[in-house]
Amino acid sequence: MATAxxxxxxxxELVEIITEYLEGTLSDAERERFESHLEICEGCRRYLDxxxxxxxxxxxxxxxxxxxxxxxxLLQLFREWNRT
Amino acid sequence: MLTGEGTSPxxxxxxxxxxxxxxxxxxxxxxxxxxxxxxxxxxxxxxxLASLFVANQAxxxxxxxxxxxxxxxxxxxxxxxxxxxxxxFRILTNQAKRRGQREARSVPFAAFSPQxxxxxxxxxxxxxxxxxxxxxxxxxxxxxxxxxxxTPEERFLxxxxxxxxxxxxxxxxLNQRIVITLRDVEGxxxxxxxxxxxxxxxxxxxxxxxxxxxxxGQLERYLEER
Numbered sequence: 048m049a050t051a052x053x054x055x056x057x058x059x060e061l062v063e064i065i066t067e068y069l070e071g072t073l074s075d076a077e078r079e080r081f082e083s084h085l086e087i088c089e090g091c092r093r094y095l096d097x098x099x100x101x102x103x104x105x106x107x108x109x110x111x112x113x114x115x116x117x118x119x120x121l122l123q124l125f126r127e128w129n130r131t
Numbered sequence: 132m133l134t135g136e137g138t139s140p141x142x143x144x145x146x147x148x149x150x151x152x153x154x155x156x157x158x159x160x161x162x163x164x165x166x167x168x169x170x171x172x173x174x175x176x177x178x179x180l181a182s183l184f185v186a187n188q189a190x191x192x193x194x195x196x197x198x199x200x201x202x203x204x205x206x207x208x209x210x211x212x213x214x215x216x217x218x219x220f221r222i223l224t225n226q227a228k229r230r231g232q233r234e235a236r237s238v239p240f241a242a243f244s245p246q247x248x249x250x251x252x253x254x255x256x257x258x259x260x261x262x263x264x265x266x267x268x269x270x271x272x273x274x275x276x277x278x279x280x281x282t283p284e285e286r287f288l289x290x291x292x293x294x295x296x297x298x299x300x301x302x303x304x305l306n307q308r309i310v311i312t313l314r315d316v317e318g319x320x321x322x323x324x325x326x327x328x329x330x331x332x333x334x335x336x337x338x339x340x341x342x343x344x345x346x347x348g349q350l351e352r353y354l355e356e357r
Contacts, residue, residue: 057270059261066340090275100279101347105315125166128203
């Protein structure tokens with residue numbers, strides 16, 4: 048039986064430490080426990096994949112919306128600064 | 132690639148940094164082109180970040196402009212102990228703070244006090260999605276999350292999805308919104324986010340975790356609507 052082995056991480060616990068996993072702040076032992084659980088749990092592999100995809104989509108939100116008037120004003124400031 | 136290693140935007144920050152360093156060198160030589168390029172790269176982002184801290188768009192624009200003045204005035208003293216981006220965002224948050232004090236408006240920095248997030252125990256995923264205590268498989272998934280690798284990549288890149296994700300971020304509590312914006316939208320390394328906001332690594336990570344978990348949840352609901 049694979050159930051409730053003493054050191055198996057529960058899925059419900061994994062979803063709470065996933066950010067520490069992704070940010071690389073788990074201890075070696077915790078990371079091993081995390082990764083061992085992933086090996087046996089399709090659900091958590093999918094969850095991790097969803098989280099990575101979410102972060103990737105968030106990373107694409109910065110579209111350059113330029114404001115030419117603001118830029119002109121800033122370049123004016125720059126020229127004033129440059130003269131002083 | 133849809134997934135795989137190194138999906139954190141911070142991992143792609145290397146290019147950014149090299150370009151910033153070139154432009155910084157130009158700026159130190161008073162090169163207007165370099166300044167213009169930095170403005171193109173960062174001004175809209177400064178305005179967006181400032182708008183998280185101050186009352187309205189007009190004030191956010193002013194804070195962003197004051198930030199550039201701060202850059203010009205401080206460039207000779209900038210010792211590059213942090214990246215240019217971190218330095219820039221730190222000037223912005225300081226300007227925003229000062230502006231908040233001047234207008235006697237309560238700025239959201241209080242939102243970063245340790246108590247602000249210690250009092251509620253939010254779950255990343257609804258508890259009902261895990262089997263209850265007493266079950267042989269207690270705390271394991273009732274049913275697996277769906278496999279996003281089967282979702283076409285265009286779905287994730289669509290304007291509709293991006294708008295949904297932006298809305299999910301806008302709906303977060305302010306301290307979480309600020310942290311996820313700096314860390315994941317702007318791709319600033321977590322140590323630098325702590326630095327910019329003057330919060331502990333743990334505090335930052337808790338806020339980031341809650342923010343990311345909620346945005347994932349919204350994205351999941353949206354993808355499974357149809």
